[in-house]
Amino acid sequence: MKRLSPRLTLISLLLATAGAPAAWAKTDLTALSLEQLLEVTIVGASKYAQKQDEVAAAAVVITRNEIKAFGWRTLDEALASLPGIHTSYDRQYSYIGTRGFGLPGDFNTRILLTINGNRVNDVVYDGAASGRDFPLDMDLIERIEYIPGPGGAVYGQNALFGVVNVVTRKGAGVNGTELGLAYQDLNSVRDGRFTWGKKLDNGLDVLVSTSGHRSRGEDHFYEFPGASDVDPLWRDSGVASGMNGTKGQQLFASFARGPWFFDFAYGDNRKDDPTAQYFSKPLEPGQYQRDKTLQTQLQYQDSFAGDTLQLTGRLFLGRQRYTGLFYYADSPYLATGSSDWQGAELRLLSTRWAGHKLMLGLELQENTRRDQTNLSLVDSANNLVIPGTGWRAGMFVQDEWALNNSLSATLGLRFDRNSVTGNTLSPRAALIWLAAPSTTMKALYGRSHRAPNAYERDYADVGTSDTQVANPGLGNETIDTLELVLDQRLGKDLGLRGSLYRWNMRDLVVLGVDPGSGLSQYQNGGDVEATGIELSANKTWDWGGRLRGSLSHQDVAYKGGSRLDNSPQLLGKLNFSGPLAGTGLRFGAELQYTSKRQTIDGTDLDAYWLANLHLSTDKWARGLEVSLGLYNLFNQRYAHPGSDINWQNSILQDGRSARLKAIYHF
């Protein structure tokens, strides 16, 4: 795939459009279909949209309808359908790779994940839970907004490769009670959910929901190369029997009335560990990793001064508790990471000056606890306790400046200060040109920073396990991104997008070796350069069908020329959904291609195709939705790279599975 011919198509299309402006000159909005109208961006909108949507970028939205059509079970499955995203799973956590970047073992630290604008990334690991540990049930999602590219100029910390905002359903949308049950054959996964929601007569919108999941998990064969050298009693391979279970629950509530909005999300997920992560004792039952996440916020949003000033205020609080139980030669250890954070955010948006949308924001976050421990359950002399606290503050200003009817510029700058790395500036600039009613072009530039997290900077176990030393001098990593985006509507119901980007990461925080001690240490190591192109198309038909597909080519390498681990060069996605005529069924068919990925031992994992098929109906009985999902339809055998905390160089993924699900609404 070294020569991408769609490129030429797009270019000729660009020229054709520009050369024949007459066709677009007279804007007849009645000539546009409903689908096209839904895509039209309003110039001079009277109300300001949520801040996520304002970011000039190649943003994509996944709606609830799509989540229902494709039967995605976790957040990472939904995101995997988008251009340029490749996911990984190590039987413990799910990892989201973006635009060729997805270093094994990176807990999604370079993506900002938010629920209704409230950040999920914790303050010890910077982790963004995207699998079963994500604290929100997929059935409570109204839409997922994905804004690829650097969001640092507005969002600060973590928004290096993109921002994922998950918007929850409202009580009015549920309007009653929902009961959900699901069973999947492979891994024996059982899911249950109870949700109640309503907009009450006094105007209060309420939604409360609780879910639980449990799975037995299949037994798999794993290699533990070198384990018998560590301890002669340890085995170098074997079937991990009964060590792949999962159980967890989730709680969510939201209340909205007038300008006020409150939400609360809690999740608790425990995954048994068959892989003996962190080089613990192979094939030892009872090893697990557990994540408890709580996050809540109170939001106030209102307009003043004849709708020209919009104020958004937010108070937020987050708690994250990680525990992992690992057996080593001498004793079992309980590893913990505890994050407590709270803060406030204020945003002002003014449309007072004609042609300008001026946004001003202030964000303060106090991390009252960022503790890491490694506790020996036998000998407390081996206990490791690394306490910490911290804070971060950010201030940003952004202007969306309409230069004329068709050209607008977005200029933004964010200043951040934190207790770890001091001051940073994150600028962004974008030029958006509405070349014709059906053609938009964007040129985007942005810079983002990430301060190292507590795990990378402070973790040290010298004197106990002797694996890692701290690095108090660890600095920020910085990414610069340049991107050109072309959005083109073609005829009726066909949308095309081409995006060409280049990103450049400096001082990437990587695990290296401390020359003094010879132990592992996180260091500002790599400079990475990447060039990529994403082409996507979106077609709808009058009969209700929808097809979206994308092709991404990404070239990512360290400055010296060596390739990055877990960085597939080519990704293809195809998602097709619609009604099956005459049956009352809806189908969602999904096909994904991922090219070969390099593992940490330098070898390549095979490229693979993955197909999923989902059928659903709500026509069988009033209030009843039934669906059947077939995942990995062709039983493709494929593996994902392991990381530097795994015995395994690669981890085999699940084969075909079927899930039956029913939702009853009354």
Added chain:
Amino acid sequence: MSHLIRSASLWVVAIFAAALLPNAAAQADSLTEDSVKAGFVFNFTKYVEWPKAKAGNGLLVCSLSTQTLSGKLESLQGRQVQGREIRVSTTTRPSEWRNCAVLFIAAAEAQHIDAVLRATAQHHVLTISDAPGFVQAGGIIGLKLRAGRIAFDINHGAARQAGLNLSSQLLKLADEVLP
């Protein structure tokens, strides 16, 4: 990598070539909120089935004042939809509300919503408004601004009560459908 750089340069050239060609930008109409909303109103009529009683030759699209959607509704006058010609009535009096096939109530006219809904109930009138909370109040289609784009909600129960048949395609495209 080099072919990507080549493709990058091609892109840049293409984009700037497009930018330098005259007219394209200058002639692009500014897509004002009101004209897009009028486009939505027109499109909705394609997805709604009115009972025989309303199936005359013309399709009457009404508003309460000439100011509604800055008069953009009038651009629909004379257009064909479902083999019928649209007629636009701008300052529709309360006694005529029930004769409309489509009745648009602007957010600025929200004080009339209750009266309109009472008067048009069961008279096969597709009520549309951009006033917040319209579908919750019993209106059929509510337009709203979200993420710089227009989206719409549907009160399916209200449509059924009005004796209107909404196509599944329309329901699918809606942001929220109240049962």
